[in-house]
Amino acid sequence: DSGVTQTPKHLITATGQRVTLRCSPRSGDLSVYWYQQSLDQGLQFLIQYYNGEERAKGNILERFSAQQFPDLHSELNLSSLELGDSALYFCASSVVEGPNEQFFGPGTRLTVL
């Protein structure tokens, strides 16, 4: 158990819909990262938040957005869903300073029908 929690575990929805994935980082971790893992693209970094502020963007689509709240939990919003958005979405967190490890949550499996 990494200490990072993600909800829901599974999500099934239809094309065109909007969903919200939630992540609670480890206690004390200020950085939160979102990753997408699909069969064809592998594991891709989407976006990073640090203490409520967006810090870095990776391969995140414009239809996707994220935020980190004052209690440090984060939400990833996916809208206008397409079949290709079906994937595992992982959240990770890390301590404040230094080149260090990221602790990954168990993931949310999104299926778009």
Added chain:
Amino acid sequence: DAKTTQPTSMDCAEGRAANLPCNHSTISGNEYVYWYRQIHSQGPQYIIHGLKNNETNEMASLIITEDRKSSTLILPHATLRDTAVYYCIVSLYSGGGADGLTFGKGTHLIIQP
């Protein structure tokens, strides 16, 4: 971030040392080498990281060549639970916490009984 090259798959007998190579010939002086692994569809798990010197922790050892163009992850006594995809990642530390990671295809390590 510098690109890494890893073998697609490797086998190792249970109880033996598993040596996983990684080439990162374009690594820059301030980029770190990280190793993560992913067991089935679980969240990736941090193993170890280093800059120049060899590193060891309770899970593994990391050997980085003097020119830093390649590295080897060593699992000293592999068990069946070590069967996983192992990712070698090179990442720049830019301060204020770890940056988003760029995962390649990794090495699928299979531990044989």
